[in-house]
Amino acid sequence: MLYEKRKFSLWSKLTGLVLLVIVGFITGYVGYTYYRDLTAPVREMPPVSPPTQEPEEPLVVPEPPEESRPLQAPEPQLSPPSLPDGVKSDQLWLHVVKSSYRMYLYRGRKVERLFDVAVGADEGQKQRVGDNRxxxxxxxxxxxxxxxxxxxxxxxxNGPTPGAYGPWFIxxxxxxxxxxxxxxxxxxNSIGTMITQxxxxxxxxELEELKKMVFVGMKVVISE
Known part of the structure; x- marks a missing residue:
């Protein structure tokens, strides 16, 4: 059985050619775009710098105001006194300094012991009986x-006060x-003041301690 060759019009042939070109272009463009994405070099991301930190300032503890600081009384400086007449270089003697309310126990020119004391209620050299100097x-x-x-x-x-003189009277x-x-x-509490007669x-x-070291005839110097 013989088949006849089908004939297409010129218009059909042109339309098919245009469609073929369009499909080829789209296919080529899509293929090229996909190929470009696969072969394109990977872009490097710029390095991220760590956040800068301000240097920590040293902790400064404020000093207390002057009025809140504990006050320390300076230790009075005492020049070594001359030895009283008749006192040997290794002998004990006493020096009372009224202005600083201190009594020093010396051995020769070396201080062995220091005592706080109270002295007469009035200043200066004694002038008469009962003047509290x-x-x-x-x-x-x-x-x-x-x-x-x-x-x-x-x-x-308050009348007579018991124990007013303590355990010993030198x-x-x-x-x-x-x-x-x-x-x-x-x-x-009266020690360190001008209060006595x-x-x-x-x-x-401290008197008990001193009593063990004093003796009759011991020199006692009292100065302002």
Missing amino acids: TPTGVFTVQQIQRSSSWTCDFGDG RLKTPGWSGIGIHGTHDP GCIRMRNH
Whole structure:
């Protein structure tokens, strides 16, 4: 059986040719774009710098204001005094400095011990009996007496005060005056003040310590 060759019009042939060109162009463009994406070099991302940090400032602790700082009283400077007449270089003696409320126990020119004391209520050299001044000069220990049972009437309306002289009364030989000595107290808060009737007043436990080292005839220098 024979088939006849089908004939197409010119218009059909042109239309088919145009369609073929369009399909080829689209296919080629799509293929080229896909190929370009696959072969394109990978772009490097710029390095990311770490965030900068401000340097930490050192912690500064503010100093307390002047008025809140604890005050420390300077230790008074005392030049080594000359040895009293008759005192040997290895012998004990006492030096009372009224203005600083201190009593120094010396061995020759070396300080062995320091005591806080109270002195006469009024300043200056003693002038008369009852003037509440501690005499100045070079004296000696005349007697060491137990005074724990003694009382004193300070004229404050409270009558005789027991224990006013502490456990011991170290009586001094002070020409022209009597009743001047080194003794303890019933009021330790009075140490470091001008309050006595002329004597040298100490804390009782320090007086007990001093009593072990004093002797009759020991030199006692009292100065302003």
